[in-house]
Amino acid sequence: MSDAPHADRRDFLKRALSGAAALGLVGAPACAAAGTEASGWKARVVVARDPQLRGGGSSVDPQRMLALLDRAMQTLFYRDHPAEVWRLVVRPGDVVGLKVNTLGGRGISTSRELVAAICERLQEAGIRPADIVVWDRDTREMERGGFHAAMGGDRVQCFGTDQVDYEDDLAMWGSVGSRLSKILTRRTNVLISLPVLKDHDGAGVTLGLKNMYGAIHNPNKYHPDGCNPYIADVNMLPEIRKRLRLTICDGTTAMYDGGPAYKPESSWQMNGLIVSTDPVALDYTGWQIIERKRAEKKLKTLAADGREPKYIATAADREHRLGTCDPKRISAIEV
Amino acid sequence: MFRRLSIESESAATGGASFDRRFFLKCALASGASLGAGGVVQPAAGMPAAAQPQQSDAQFVVEARFYDKQPNRRIKCKLCPRACVVGDKERGYCGARENRGGTYYSLVHSRVCAAHVDPIEKKPLFHYLPGSLAFSLATAGCNVNCKFCQNWDISQVRPEQIAAEYLPPYRIAQLAQQYGCPSIAYTYSEPVIFSEYMMDTADAGHESGVRSVVVSNGYIQQEALKAAYGKMDAVKIDLKAFNEKYYHDVVTGQLKPVLETLTTLRKMGKWTEVVYLVVPTLNDSEAEFTGLARWVKANLGPDVPLHFTQFHPQYLLKNLPITPVSTLDRAKAIADAEGLHFVYIGNVPGHPAQNTYCPQCKRLLVERVGFTAGKMLIRKNACPFCGRHIPGIWHT
Missing domain, CATH: 2.10.70 (Complement Module; domain 1)
Incomplete structure (x- = not known):
């Protein structure tokens, strides 16, 4: 219990930034800002793996998942104890949305074990169970992904936007005009994005930034041109940007081709997590992992396949500044 | 689920606003009464309210x-x-x-999210059964994303995000007859995306003696066009602009396929009217009006009705003013001068250019007040004063 409880968000940021200066840790949007390079900051992305994540079987061992999460988060935040880490991310009174990705059904959705591990740590950090909302766009889709719907009562909440609707008014930024999920806007003040590491036939890859397509009512309008600049623009919507504190990409099972629907022949058990507060650096790092797997499988690069995920560079450009995709400014740490 | 239902974009009387359900029904019933319409189908009846469990799809x-x-x-x-x-x-x-x-x-066969009894003039179709009613329906979705869309809350949503009623083709034909509508109109959103339903409903309607008309952006491939619009009795095409840049930037589509649609419809012999929404600063240049009028005359003929309609700020395009009437007058003057015979101005209540005049003797043939045809003098497809043929489908 070395850290005092957070006074407010500003205080949190101040301490995180001063810690970053001392430790080389980088806050998310700031890392792409002018002057960042001169300061020597780098975006930290932790890639944590556990070859024994599934033990000897096919299902994920919950205890090993919890240990893997702890290792990733403690490395990212330079803390010795998991509870300290999560108190840097949230504070009592927050209502935390865990945005999962369940499009791929049982085969390749955000794993329940990962969500359970995060919920455990959030509660240890002082978040009430009912103030944790596991959500995606559609409840039935979530159930197909292995989640059990839960609304009301003093338990972790779990449901889709179909249960509460989207906002009537449009949120607009750049090329995007969308209604946002009321789970995002009305139920939660903190957003933790929990995407899955996947290839995507349009965008190239679908990771943390694209996971936010599940927060808008009209994602089908934003798939042309490799989803560029739409993915970056969606993430610029203030209601998303101001809430997003952390991305934990689930690589328990990952896909190097044929996504986003589950295709077992194009998936592999990476048995890992990718964690960062910089969503752009995380997407860049995840993209490189997929490229390495594609090379191993003798597949063309995504660029050669006409699917280079250009939205990542757009998200880092001067107009967006959502993070960095410059490999010289990303510290990717394998643990 | 969204709580609002919308009405079609040609609603000048109401400013084209979207209404909440209760207000919509009230207005619709009132207008139905004043128009002598048989009433309004209420797809909202029994619809799930917002946040209720989803219907099975x-x-x-x-x-x-x-x-x-x-x-x-x-x-x-x-x-x-x-x-x-x-x-x-x-x-x-x-x-x-x-x-x-x-x-x-x-995902939208028989999945009706809006159904109203409308005057045919509201489509607008001015040379098709004037004064008649159309049983008008839509499903959710659209294949473009016009920044000025007036019905975006049904066109720019996924089907499961809006309340809908299951209305299979035979039921639509029954309802059209029940409400005294000689035509079914596929409209409001974009019928291209519910082509299967449109085709089946047109067949059911024709078996019952009810015609079909479609209000469309014309953004459709040729094979589907011939199959689906081949079943229509009249077509209204929204030609959004006469330049590709506008189509790319404002519509998220392409001009060329729409022009091909128009020429194919002409070859198919379908009665077609063209609407051009004039958006200030974006598609209102004299060169564009001139190019449009020349293209219509050369490719569709001088007798195809061309409607210039007034833009109202909506959806993603709220930073522009309402189209000045003087701009619409200028557009009409240019098209008239290029030799088009039936150029109309829409969304401007009371404007004389919403009436039909004989191109030869210039006498008034069809007088329109709001969305009603107050006076209809055409007899046997001809001007009763000079005998000039007036193209269109004037009588049932």
Whole structure:
């Protein structure tokens, strides 16, 4: 219990930034800002793996998942104890949305074990169970992904936007005009994005930034041109940007081709997590992992396949500044 | 679920606003009464309110008719020029079609999210059964994303995001007859994306003696156009602009396929009217009006009605003013001067250019007040004063 409880968000940021200066840790949007390079900051992305994540079987061992999460988060935040880490991310009174990705059904959705591990740590950090909302766009889709719907009562909440609707008014930024999920806007003040590491036939890859397509009512309008600049623009919507504190990409099972629907022949058990507060650096790092797997499988690069995920560079450009995709400014740490 | 229902974009009397359900029904019933309409179908009756459990979509799902299967469970849609290549579990740009395991499905067959009894003048179709009613319906979704869309809360949503009623084709034909409508109109959103339903409903209507008309952006591939619009008795095409840049930037589509649609409809002999929404600063140059009028005359003929309509700020285009009437007058003057015979001005109540005049003797033939035809003098498809043929479908 070395850290005092957070006074407010500003205080949190101040301490995180001063810690970053001392430790080389980088806050998310700031890392792409002018002057960042001169300061020597780098975006930290932790890639944590556990070859024994599934033990000897096919299902994920919950205890090993919890240990893997702890290792990733403690490395990212330079803390010795998991509870300290999560108190840097949230504070009592927050209502935390865990945005999962369940499009791929049982085969390749955000794993329940990962969500359970995060919920455990959030509660240890002082978040009430009912103030944790596991959500995606559609409840039935979530159930197909292995989640059990839960609304009301003093338990972790779990449901889709179909249960509460989207906002009537449009949120607009750049090329995007969308209604946002009321789970995002009305139920939660903190957003933790929990995407899955996947290839995507349009965008190239679908990771943390694209996971936010599940927060808008009209994602089908934003798939042309490799989803560029739409993915970056969606993430610029203030209601998303101001809430997003952390991305934990689930690589328990990952896909190097044929996504986003589950295709077992194009998936592999990476048995890992990718964690960062910089969503752009995380997407860049995840993209490189997929490229390495594609090379191993003798597949063309995504660029050669006409699917280079250009939205990542757009998200880092001067107009967006959502993070960095410059490999010289990303510290990717394998643990 | 959204709480609002919308009415079609030509609602000048109401400023084209969207209404909440209660207000909409009230207005619709009132206007129906004043128009002598038989009433209004209430698709909202029994609809789930916001945030209620979803309806099962099984009854609305039919295999799409215009697509090719590709390797790896992908499909290529052949309905509109966008030609979406859609992976398994994903939807096309329209949001109304989904790839499920390598088979492409329409999710909106018989899934009606708006159904009203409208005057045919509201489509607008001015040379088609003036003074008649059209049983008008829509499903959710659209294959473009016009920044000025007035019905965006039904056109720019996924089917499951809006309340809908199951109305199979035979039921639509029954309702049209019940409400005294000689025509069914596919309108409000974009009928291209519910082509299967439109085709089946047109067949059911024709079996019952009810015609079909479509109000469309014309952004459709040729094979689907011939199959689907071949079943229509009249077509209104929204030609959004006469330049590709506008189509790219404002519509998210392409001009060329729409022009091809118009010329194909002409070859098919379909009665067609063209509407051009004039948006200040974006598609209102004299050069564009001139180019448009010359193209229409050369490719469709001088007798095709061309409607210039007034823009109202909506959706993603709220930073522009209402189109000045003087701009519409200028557009009409240019088109008249180029030799078009039937150029109208729309969305401006009381404007004399919403009436039909004989191109030869210049006498008034059809007088329109609001969305009603107050006076209709055309007899046997001709001017009663000079005998000049007046093109259109004037009598049932």
